[in-house]
Amino acid sequence: MVTVLTSLKKNKGFTLIELMLATSLLMMVLFSGYYAYSLYSQKWQKRVDIFWQGTEQGIGIDALNKLFISAVSYVVKNNNNKESIYFVGTKSTIRFISNSPLFSSGTALVELEVIREAEKDRLIYRENNLLNQPLFHLSELENIIDWQKETVLFEEYNAIEWSFYGWTSFADALEQANIAENVVKRELRKQYKLHELEKIRVLPISIHLNLAKENSQSSFNIDLPNNTIYTLIANFRNDA
Secondary structure (H helix, E strand, O other): OOOHHHHHOOOOEEEEEEEEHHHHHHHHHHHHHHHHHHHHHHHHHHHHHHHHHHHHHHHHHHHHHHHHHHHHOOOOOOOOEEEOOOOOOOOOOOEEEOOOOOOOOOOOOEEEEEEEEEEEEEEEEEEEEOOOOOOHHHHHHHOOOOOEEEEEEEEEEEEEEEEEOOOOOOOHHHHHHHHHOOOOOOOOEEEOOEEEEHHOOOOOOOEEEEEOOOOOOEEEEEEOOOOOOHHHHHHHHHOO
16 A cells, blocks of 8 residues: 555656746747747848849839830921931930830830839839821820820839930030041030930930939949931931
8 A cells, every 4th residue: 555655656747837837938939939930031021022122123124125225216307397306305204216115016105204102203104106107296296195005114212213325415416426537536425314305306325224212222224226326417417
């Protein structure tokens, strides 16, 4: 009988305090694991967000590059009744003719407009196909306001801004084209923010896009097709 009681006392198990301590330790381990996973998840989500932001930006830049390198030297009569290549640009809006619109095939009038809403900028793309409807005067293009296609290329940016590089007047373009090869050339091209069609009359040399988002800033330069620029200037010479 004494032997049985002694055996029962030896196998009495855990006390309540021991169970509480074990439970507390287990909760601490689980909390530490959850906290570590939470930190990892946040870092991973930030990396995913950065990846997708970079991917979306890359797609947008690729689309812009496609549009600009296919810009057409589309000649219209301006409001002064002089021939000009159709290209209008400010720091927030660009309008020109492209042979590679994003949605349709053939030649189209395209517009890129920066719209600010709730302290954020987004870049809107619009197009209107000009197939079988040639336009010969500036006013005809200016009156197009019903766009066939529209999409957002960039959004949620702190700032989106255009600028241009090239001649700021047709007189400068003409002067530089007339400089002989054996003479030291005077560079008349410069960076500017307003492309006035009636004053400049030729395409910019390149487009500069500035994108600002949170603590980062990106800048891109896209060249326009200016291989025929001097030929166009020569054709315009009698109309200068």
